Amino acid sequence: MADRCAVIGVGQTHLRAKREDVSIPGLVREAALRALADAELTFADIDAVVIGKAPDMFEGVMMPELSLAAALGAVSKPMMRVHTAGSVGGSTALVAAHLIASGIHRRVLTVAYEKQSDSDAMWALSVPQPFAAPLLAGAGGYFAPHIRAYMRRSGAPDHIGRMVAVKDRRNALKNPYAHLHLEDIDMKMVEESIMLWDPLRYLEACPSSDGAAAMVLAAEDAVSGAYPPAWVHGMAMRSEPTMFAGRDQVNPQAGRDCAADVYRQAGITDPRADLDMAEVYVPFSWYEPMWLENLGFCPEGEGWKLTESGATALDGDIPWNASGGVLSSNPIGASGMLRFLEAAMQVRGQAGEHQVEGARRALGHAYGGGSQFFAMWVVGSDKP
Amino acid sequence: MSPAPRARRPVAVVSFAQAHNVRREDERNEVEMLMPVVAEVFANIGITKDDVGFICSGSTDYLVGGPFSFVTALDAVGVWPPRPESHVEMDGAWALYEAWVLLQEGEVDAALVYSFGRSSPGNLAEVMALQLDPYTLAPLWPDPVSLAALQARALIDAGKATEADFASVAARNRKAALSNPKAQVAHDRSVEELLGEEYVVAPLRRHALPPITDGAAAVVLAAGDTARRWCERPAWITGIDHRIETHAPGARDLTVSPSIALAAERAGVGDGPVDLAEVHAPFASQEGIVLEALGLAGAGGAGGNGGNGGNGGNGAGLSVNPSGGALAANPMMTAGLTRIGEAATRIWSGDANRAVAHATSGPCLQQNLVCVLDAAWEGA
Numbered sequence: 197m198a199d200r201c202a203v204i205g206v207g208q209t210h211l212r213a214k215r216e217d218v219s220i221p222g223l224v225r226e227a228a229l230r231a232l233a234d235a236e237l238t239f240a241d242i243d244a245v246v247i248g249k250a251p252d253m254f255e256g257v258m259m260p261e262l263s264l265a266a267a268l269g270a271v272s273k274p275m276m277r278v279h280t281a282g283s284v285g286g287s288t289a290l291v292a293a294h295l296i297a298s299g300i301h302r303r304v305l306t307v308a309y310e311k312q313s314d315s316d317a318m319w320a321l322s323v324p325q326p327f328a329a330p331l332l333a334g335a336g337g338y339f340a341p342h343i344r345a346y347m348r349r350s351g352a353p354d355h356i357g358r359m360v361a362v363k364d365r366r367n368a369l370k371n372p373y374a375h376l377h378l379e380d381i382d383m384k385m386v387e388e389s390i391m392l393w394d395p396l397r398y399l400e401a402c403p404s405s406d407g408a409a410a411m412v413l414a415a416e417d418a419v420s421g422a423y424p425p426a427w428v429h430g431m432a433m434r435s436e437p438t439m440f441a442g443r444d445q446v447n448p449q450a451g452r453d454c455a456a457d458v459y460r461q462a463g464i465t466d467p468r469a470d471l472d473m474a475e476v477y478v479p480f481s482w483y484e485p486m487w488l489e490n491l492g493f494c495p496e497g498e499g500w501k502l503t504e505s506g507a508t509a510l511d512g513d514i515p516w517n518a519s520g521g522v523l524s525s526n527p528i529g530a531s532g533m534l535r536f537l538e539a540a541m542q543v544r545g546q547a548g549e550h551q552v553e554g555a556r557r558a559l560g561h562a563y564g565g566g567s568q569f570f571a572m573w574v575v576g577s578d579k580p
Numbered sequence: 581m582s583p584a585p586r587a588r589r590p591v592a593v594v595s596f597a598q599a600h601n602v603r604r605e606d607e608r609n610e611v612e613m614l615m616p617v618v619a620e621v622f623a624n625i626g627i628t629k630d631d632v633g634f635i636c637s638g639s640t641d642y643l644v645g646g647p648f649s650f651v652t653a654l655d656a657v658g659v660w661p662p663r664p665e666s667h668v669e670m671d672g673a674w675a676l677y678e679a680w681v682l683l684q685e686g687e688v689d690a691a692l693v694y695s696f697g698r699s700s701p702g703n704l705a706e707v708m709a710l711q712l713d714p715y716t717l718a719p720l721w722p723d724p725v726s727l728a729a730l731q732a733r734a735l736i737d738a739g740k741a742t743e744a745d746f747a748s749v750a751a752r753n754r755k756a757a758l759s760n761p762k763a764q765v766a767h768d769r770s771v772e773e774l775l776g777e778e779y780v781v782a783p784l785r786r787h788a789l790p791p792i793t794d795g796a797a798a799v800v801l802a803a804g805d806t807a808r809r810w811c812e813r814p815a816w817i818t819g820i821d822h823r824i825e826t827h828a829p830g831a832r833d834l835t836v837s838p839s840i841a842l843a844a845e846r847a848g849v850g851d852g853p854v855d856l857a858e859v860h861a862p863f864a865s866q867e868g869i870v871l872e873a874l875g876l877a878g879a880g881g882a883g884g885n886g887g888n889g890g891n892g893g894n895g896a897g898l899s900v901n902p903s904g905g906a907l908a909a910n911p912m913m914t915a916g917l918t919r920i921g922e923a924a925t926r927i928w929s930g931d932a933n934r935a936v937a938h939a940t941s942g943p944c945l946q947q948n949l950v951c952v953l954d955a956a957w958e959g960a
Binding site: 219220255262273291300320326434436440449565 | 648
């Protein structure tokens with residue numbers, strides 16, 4: 197059976213539009229060294245390195261892990277590179293966690309990054325492919341119709357998206373690492389921002405960020421560091437095809453199945469009551485109500501009501517994205533890992549100003565592709 | 581470093597399929613190349629996708645020239661209802677490793693692993709240059725042949741190999757490939773004839789280079805009784821490990837492979853006799869380095885291995901690359917997984933009892949995986 201796995205170190209870089217002060221090796225090393233310092237370890241204590249990032253075209257470097265081996269202290273160690281689209285930061289953490297759970301290794305360093313300023317993600321996502329529908333407007337253009345479908349299906353009023361945009365940016369003001377620090381953010385400011393992909397306005401979309409995230413995962417007999425460990429209570433991945441007749445892109449089956457699997461492992465029957473907070477991949481404002489339903493925090497069609505009620509705010513009963521989330525910082529390949537990492541920080545009590553008081557169990561979530569790849573974990577302060 | 585872990589659960593390679601390796605697959609895209617391979621890997625053992633609890637693949641976007649090439653490739657399997665699934669931007673051998681790790685935990689009993697590499701849409705030499713350090717190496721556009729030539733030159737300068745050794749390795753692999761129906765390059769030519777070829781990049785002549793290949797491969801892994809039910813003589817993975825070296829070729833001794841030696845030690849290559857090795861040495865000049873690091877080289881040293889024109893290695897019992905290896909077909913991201921599949925095939929047939937399969941990635945054998953396959957699982 198699987199061994200226990202704990203998060204014993206977390207580290208992230210400051211997330212910015214452009215990190216021109218560091219190279220890619222410098223960027224990933226910054227996050228890795230912070231995670232090691234948090235665990236009170238050095239590279240010498242690490243058995244294996246698992247790195248993830250979104251498409252290589254985002255920086256124009258093919259299989260960059262090969263040239264990052266030395267910067268991450270991986271020389272003479274096993275090193276793996278994960279790529280599962282937008283969910284990759286989460287999947288990468290899970291691949292690393294399985295190296296512990298399987299008993300293969302005792303301490304694993306996992307890192308994810310994106311240096312979006314090195315290239316243009318919109319362009320990289322829009323390369324024409326034979327016989328494939330062109331994705332000419334990047335991810336927002338792809339997801340906006342699904343948001344429209346959700347609004348029509350649920351009858352949600354227009355202002356819900358703006359509420360999420362404001363809530364997450366206000367949370368980001370409490371997170372020193374967050375990319376966007378919009379002091380004056382309010383509903384009016386969002387409403388007056390330019391329409392990008394109807395119904396999404398500029399301030400309802402995630403930024404493009406440079407940044408990296410890192411975690412040290414450990415077996416039970418290898419726990420170290422000043423903060424208590426975050427124990428992995430459940431982990432799961434699910435994928436479904438991009439296109440087929442009848443596929444529900446608004447409320448994808450893979451997301452529901454993945455959540456059910458991770459809740460079963462963690463013994464969660466009512467996620468809103470049993471979890472203390474959630475860090476969920478919300479790159480566009482409306483994905484909060486959509487994922488509230490997909491992840492079972494409320495019945496279908498009710499997600500927007502939960503958002504509207506303030507339940508997901510930092511002082512609500514089930515805070516979502518206390519860190520500011522993807523809406524405030526989006527180093528794509530690292531965005532999923534940041535969700536997993538922030539969930540761990542919360543249950544370790546090290547989230548500072550954006551700490552959810554008394555958080556003992558949290559969900560980390562990432563999704564990617566055309567809402568088809570899902571990675572989730574539940575971490576808790578109690579040993580499972 | 582932790583002590584070498586023992587596989588806690590018997591997991592075996594129970595099925596393997598590969599596409600016909602060709603220089604240019606114009607008629608079918610990646611998904612269409614994979615579909616018959618995935619169908620075959622299931623049909624071989626009479627199962628369907630519903631019988632595997634995990635799917636993992638290996639590929640790289642840069643061959644396709646678009647992001648997310650693995651996304652549409654998943655349509656070759658048809659993951660509905662949704663499945664636990666993952667992807668590495670690595671050779672499929674590492675996807676197999678990820679699946680093997682998951683199977684160790686005991687929740688899942690079988691996994692599908694596949695990979696694909698279609699090099700023909702682009703200029704492979706230019707594409708592979710983009711795999712190098714973007715600050716110090718890639719701007720010089722060193723192509724893989726030139727980097728391998730530097731390594732070959734280092735071998736010759738160190739007195740570890742001769743150009744004739746490279747030709748012997750190429751001759752033996754391509755001759756073996758005559759009995760591999762999926763091989764792209766197979767012929768029976770003498771060392772003397774090969775040495776008459778022009779240099780491509782000295783000291784490498786045409787014969788020392790791998791072909792450029794479009795290909796795909798798939799493997800099914802299964803644990804314990806499931807493996808026994810699906811396969812009469814499963815190829816049990818008794819050890820598997822992988823290691824990486826620093827990227828900068830100038831910071832390495834290119835004539836040796838400490839990463840292979842370490843992976844081999846931790847996979848337990850030396851724990852018993854080896855009668856078959858399938859090694860992923862794309863360039864003929866690299867086979868000796870790999871065999872030496874695996875501890876399978878003869879007393880004559882790395883370069884001497886292929887030189888006898890027969891089996892490279894320590895004694896008449898060792899067969900090296902009966903498939904023809906990567907010199908017979910070198911589909912990117914796939915040739916490593918194929919080595920594991922080819923080795924397993926010979927365990928199933930009874931031609932081998934204990935085999936070593938090897939996969940490589942990166943310039944000049946930077947990253948390596950070693951897998952030991954055994955017809956017997958001790959105590960199972």
